[in-house]
Amino acid sequence: MNNLKWIKVLLMFLVAFVLQVTVADWLKIFDHGPDLVIIFIVAVAIHHGPAAGCLWGFVAGFVQDVYAPVEWLGAHTISMTVLGFIVGQLEERFLTLNLPAKMGVLAFGFSICDMVYFFLTGMGKDVGTSLFLSETLPECIYTVVIGSLVFYLSTGKKKKHV
Amino acid sequence: MFRAVRFIVDLFTQRHGFLAFVFFLLIGILMRQAPVALKQSIINSALGTVFYPAQLLVSSIDGYKNIVQENEQLKEENARLRQETYHASEGLQELARLHSLVRFDDKWDFPIVTARVVGHNPGRFLTTLVINRGTYHGVKEDMPVFSMNGLVGKITKATYTHSRVQLLVDPNLKLSVLERRTRVVGFLESMDGHWLTAMVPTHAGVKEGDTLITSGLGGIFPKGIPVGLVKAVRKSDLDVVRMMDVAPFQEFSTLEEVFVMEKEPEWIIRELLDEQP
Numbered sequence: 001m002n003n004l005k006w007i008k009v010l011l012m013f014l015v016a017f018v019l020q021v022t023v024a025d026w027l028k029i030f031d032h033g034p035d036l037v038i039i040f041i042v043a044v045a046i047h048h049g050p051a052a053g054c055l056w057g058f059v060a061g062f063v064q065d066v067y068a069p070v071e072w073l074g075a076h077t078i079s080m081t082v083l084g085f086i087v088g089q090l091e092e093r094f095l096t097l098n099l100p101a102k103m104g105v106l107a108f109g110f111s112i113c114d115m116v117y118f119f120l121t122g123m124g125k126d127v128g129t130s131l132f133l134s135e136t137l138p139e140c141i142y143t144v145v146i147g148s149l150v151f152y153l154s155t156g157k158k159k160k161h162v
Numbered sequence: 163m164f165r166a167v168r169f170i171v172d173l174f175t176q177r178h179g180f181l182a183f184v185f186f187l188l189i190g191i192l193m194r195q196a197p198v199a200l201k202q203s204i205i206n207s208a209l210g211t212v213f214y215p216a217q218l219l220v221s222s223i224d225g226y227k228n229i230v231q232e233n234e235q236l237k238e239e240n241a242r243l244r245q246e247t248y249h250a251s252e253g254l255q256e257l258a259r260l261h262s263l264v265r266f267d268d269k270w271d272f273p274i275v276t277a278r279v280v281g282h283n284p285g286r287f288l289t290t291l292v293i294n295r296g297t298y299h300g301v302k303e304d305m306p307v308f309s310m311n312g313l314v315g316k317i318t319k320a321t322y323t324h325s326r327v328q329l330l331v332d333p334n335l336k337l338s339v340l341e342r343r344t345r346v347v348g349f350l351e352s353m354d355g356h357w358l359t360a361m362v363p364t365h366a367g368v369k370e371g372d373t374l375i376t377s378g379l380g381g382i383f384p385k386g387i388p389v390g391l392v393k394a395v396r397k398s399d400l401d402v403v404r405m406m407d408v409a410p411f412q413e414f415s416t417l418e419e420v421f422v423m424e425k426e427p428e429w430i431i432r433e434l435l436d437e438q439p
Contacts, residue, residue, distance in 0.1 A: 054182045057186070062208075065205075066205050067281075067283025070198055073193050073201040074191065121355075123354055135356070
């Protein structure tokens with residue numbers, strides 16, 4: 001990535017976080033809201049590859065860890081780094097992903113990220129499964145809906161340039 | 163089969179990013195394995211240098227938007243409160259007289275600091291809030307935090323202008339509670355950072371719909387602050403103990419203002435806390 005792209009991604013990261021702590025709260029339905037930070041990591045990983053995915057996953061995870069219970073420091077960092085790396089394997093430089101494929105990748109990444117997080121925080125199988133069904137699943141669906149809009153808008157913009 | 167394995171290995175090794183992944187993963191694992199004191203130090207450094215100033219900026223923008231609307235509401239409220247103050251002052255005078263008559267021990271006679279919530283942990287599992295009051299305003303660590311509806315948590319870190327509030331749903335916060343009807347003392351915690359669970363002796367007969375308040379036994383929270391409502395009672399692994407799902411009176415995700423009670427832990431609790439490594 002050149003300097004301009006770095007600044008662009010940094011700005012996107014800041015916007016995603018500011019929206020996550022403000023707008024995402026207003027968008028909540030039945031106490032479930034979208035995770036804009038995960039959308040950001042998936043978008044960056046798909047667009048710039050696994051190295052950038054890891055880096056921004058690490059940064060975003062660390063920011064979330066700072067506010068999590070002290071004992072859990074590192075859990076978000078690792079889970080989002082893993083997310084960035086796995087999704088980065090589907091980099092657009094090598095593959096062409098259409099919108100439904102990107103939505104699938106987002107849903108897959110979201111689930112992997114939460115499963116790693118539950119594992120690292122030492123949640124038992126029962127608690128983990130229960131949280132996965134009651135929290136991860138609805139929020140994953142909501143995030144995919146919002147993510148599809150983001151991907152659609154970004155793809156549409158590129159097509160116009162072409 | 164061999165080709166499939168080869169494809170998977172190639173996928174994760176031959177392309178760029180594998181070294182970056184190992185590097186960031188190692189840092190994450192080191193953080194995860196670090197002693198609690200070091201973890202706290204990492205968090206404090208990050209919070210003090212970047213996060214609090216950034217959150218203050220975000221909350222200022224957010225706050226400015228609501229100022230006009232809030233001003234109108236406050237004017238109306240002010241007029242109403244003026245009326246109520248008149249009646250309340252009459253009542254207070256009478257109450258003071260009665261207190262002196264019955265030597266009433268007012269356990270909640272602590273100054274209150276009103277604070278605005280300026281941030282929370284960005285993750286989906288809300289466990290921490292940041293408020294815009296710190297040591298400059300008299301806020302110290304381990305002071306109870308509550309809202310109009312009930313208990314919110316306690317202060318875990320106080321800087322000069324901001325403080326960090328550990329919510330009831332933080333798995334590291336354990337709380338002694340009292341059931342209002344049966345007067346039985348139990349133990350409240352969150353096992354997963356999301357739901358509250360209380361444990362009480364089986365013989366107590368606590369049932370759905372009962373109310374939990376703070377017991378005052380922990381030394382940090384004064385007795386009598388409403389905590390939550392018992393939603394369900396279920397059996398635990400031990401026959402002598404019942405587990406209860408508790409719905410807190412205060413919905414944490416919608417908190418905007420909180421009150422910090424300037425009550426420091428009782429000396430014996432302070433001594434025990436200081437003894438911790």
